[in-house]
Amino acid sequence: MVGKKSGKALRDEGLERTDNNMALTSWPQVPAINQKNYYTDYLKRDDQLLAWRLQNEEARTKMTKKAKDHDRALAMPKVDTTEGDADADADATMEDAEETPAEMAGSKVIVIHMGSQNLRIGLASDALPKTVPMVIARKSATNESEEHKEPKPKRFKNDDGSELEPEKAFGPEWSSHFNRMSADLKVHMRQNKRRMLPNSKEMVVNYNRRTAPEIISEHNDPMRAEWTELSSPPPEYIVGQPALRVPDSSKPRYKLYWPIRNGWCNEKDYTSKMLLFLDISLIVEDAIKNQLHLTSKKDWTQYSCVFVIPDLYDKTYVSHVLEMLMREFSFARVCFMQESLAATYGAGFTSACVVDIGAQKTSICCVEEGMCVENSRVNLKFGGQDVTETFIKMMLHDHFPYADINLRRRHDFLLAEELKKSICTMNEASVSPQVFDFHLRVAGQDTRKYTFKAFDEVILAPLSVFEPSIFDNSEKIKGRRTLIERSVDIYDGLSNDPTSTAQSEILTAIAPPLPSQAKANAESLVATGGQATPSRSQHPNALSKVQDLDGTPRSSVTGSPVPENTGTPQAGGTTASAAVAAATQAPRPLPVEERDDIMPIFGLDNAILTSIAHAARSDEKKMRDFIGGIMVVGGGSLTSGLHLYLEERLQSLRPNYAKEIMIGTPPRDLDPQVVVWKGASIFGKLSSTNDSWIGRVEYDRLGSRLLAYKCMWAY
Incomplete structure (x- = not known):
């Protein structure tokens, strides 16, 4: 055995240790984990959740404060008082105790429901909200009617620039669609034993051609409009109702901006996301200050906010709104709520199929036991304003005496909305040539009184929601995704915005085919001479899936919407050109990137059945519950007779459920326009200790990532 060498020998051999016995690195050495006995309790206890810890911390803080106040009250020296003073102090204490609960019942919660045309805002303790137009007027070189040379609705002109006859002003395709709807209405009314004069249309046209307006001087007009007077110097912007009352000829000019269009952020009229x-x-800040009378921003830190968002929302939009409410408005807490769920809260229903017809958007969603059924969500881009524009086009087609009407002008827009509300109906008993009148009030001009006749236009315009291809859908998706990018997952880079199988099926049914698929279908039909009549529909849309649930025959398709860009088959049979056009409309699956390029336009009755079919998922009981609990809300539902007509349409499409189909209205005579806001206010009155509230401390730590944990649904 070799002995230990001395230090001298090691030094001679060059092996002597010369360091200071320190380790080679100061980085701590982590021992390997014993994988057999490995265990962790991460996120397995309630006290490891941030929301739970903050609630407990808040409860402990309140308990500590109460104990300190109690000890401080005991330590205060007692002051001798007379018996009367003691009774007065006791009465004051009881009054304070009675006022405290009343102040806590939603008086510190602001509820905001933002729509395309109106903003509804109020405290949760209010019975009804304040309604403010969702518009802002900014200084500009030109107003909106001067910037767009073409009037709205758009009229075609001759090659030399002269005006066309009213019957030809909107193109032959639109005129044929209008005439077909008029003919179908006559057949329908004749089947219902309702008498109609054979020359009613000619009577209306002849009357409107020869009528002339009556001039009324301004001092003789008791209902003259109040226009917004500009201060000196004129403000940079005007918000809400005063913005709509700024004269078009004002100096300086003002241009109206609508930040929300068709339920989306208005990316067409804005050039910057920050300005949007x-x-x-x-607009929201002005409403809080002027409508809720909370003029000091310092007081806003004591208020919470319930914000209503669409059922099918953009995550980027929700994140920006959360940042605005937390950073700019400095609310103490914020909670998001979906529109359909809020509608069921407002109506007091536990389960329902909610149909919300707004100004520019119609949303459909089935709610079951306090949760929106994800796959039943449908979002259609038409509403009450489309009905207004279509009504004006129909009246102009029949020689409306005020032929110069332009919905880009503010007074004409307000006039058209007033005419639609007062004239349009869906009661067949009201369809007859009738005389109406209106007053045209323009700033700086004498009032003009017009008299006109209307016939079937009053019912065909609201009926357009069942045939939305008659609407002008050319600019509804213009500018989409130019300012606000699509939300994507941070791991795979794919879009994570909410989707629904019902919406996807509708988009697939109306999507244009691939060029190769369209060519193959056309060649096959041309080879057969276009004579073959398929046993099944060439348009596998949502209705076909609904009918497959119980084997309902496809013969009952009365009133189904006609696909755009297709010829109407003649009664004698299907021509080769019509068959080729039908084949080119075959649907195909859509990738996520193409869905923003397709305008979701679909008949209201078929869309409702699509939503219910995806919510029930072949469950007979759920199908009967949803189809018997359809609730129509929103400003577009105020048309007289809409509920009965919708019931009739659904019964013709689903004869097996004719007895179960029922269209409900909000209870207690509640205005359908405020049902969603009312439901959100009811939620705001509930205990604020639930997990859906986002506090300032949480937001400062995690930001918008909290939405995945705080929303009442799968965000």
Whole structure:
């Protein structure tokens, strides 16, 4: 055995240790984990959740404060008082105790429901909200009617620039669609034993051609409009109802901006995302100060906010709104709620199929036991304003005496909305040539009184929601995704915006085919001479799936919407050209990137059945519950006779459920326009200790990532 060498020998051999016995690195050495006995309790206890810890911390803080106040009250020296003073103090204490609960019942919660045309805002303790137009007027070189040379609705002209006859002003395709709807209405009314004069249309046209307006001087007009007077110097912007009352000929000019269009952020009229959300914040801030009378921003830190969002929302939009409410408005807490769920809260229903017809958007969603059924969500881009524009086009087609009407002008827009509300109906008993009148009030001009006749236009315009291809859908998706990018997953880079199988099926049914698929279908039909009649529909849309649930025959398709860009088959049979056009409309599956390029336009009755079919998922009981609990809300539902007509349409499409189909209205005579806001206010009155509230401390730590944990649904 070799002995230990001395230090001298090691030094001679060059092996002597010369360091200071320190380790080679100061980095701590982590021992390997014993994988057999490995265990962790990460996120397995309630006290490891941030929301749970913050609630307990808040409860402990309140308990500590109460104990300190109690000890401080005991330590205060007792003051001798007379018996009367003691009774007065006791009465004051009881009054304070009675006022405290009343102040806590939603008086510190602001409820906001933002729509395309109106903003509804109020405290949760209010019975009804304040309604403010969702518009802002900014200084500009030209107003909106001067900037767009073409009037709205758009009229075609001759090659030399002269005006066309009213019957030809909107193109032959639109005129044929209008005439077909008029003919179908006559057949329908004749089947219902309702008498109609054979020359009613000619009577209306002849009357409107020869009528002339009556001039009324301004001092003789008791209902003259109040226009917004500009201060000196004129303000940079005007918000809400005063913005709509700024004269078109004002000096300086003002241009109207609508930040929300068709339920989306208005990316067509804005050039900057920052300016878009700035206008939204200015409109909301002005409403809080002037409608709720909370003029000091310092007091806003004591208030919470319930914000209503669409059922099918954009995550980027929700994140920006959360940042606005937390950073700019400094609310103490914020909670998001979906529109359909809020509608069931407002109506007091536990399960329902909610149909919300707004100004520019119609949303359909089935709610079951306090949760929106994800796959039943449908979002259609038409509403009450489309009905207004179509009504004006129909009246102009029949020689409306005020032929110069332009919905881009503010007074004409307000006039058209007033005419639609007062004239349009869906009661067949009201369809007859009738005389109406209106007053045209323009700033700086004498009032003109017009008299006109209307016939079937009053019912065909609201009926357009069942045949939305008659609407002008050319600019509804213009500018989409130019300012606000699509939300994507941070791991795979794919879009994570909410989707629904019902919406996807509708988009697939109306999507244009691939060029190769369209060519193959056309060649096959041309080879057969276009004579073959398929046993099944060439348009596998949502209705076909609904009918497959119980084997309902496809013969009952009365009133189904006609696909755009297709010829109407003649009664004698299907021509080769019509068959080729039908084949080119075959649907195909859509990738996520193409869905934004397709305008979701679909008949209201078929869309409702699509939503219910995806919510029931072949469950007979659920199908009967949803189809018997359809609730129609929104401003577009105020048309007289809509509920009965919708019931009739659904019964013709689903004869097996004719007895179960029922269209409900909000209970207690509640205005359908405020049902969603009312439901959100009811939620705001509930205990604020639930997990859906986002506090300032949480937001400062995690930001918008909290939405995945705080929303009442799968965000």
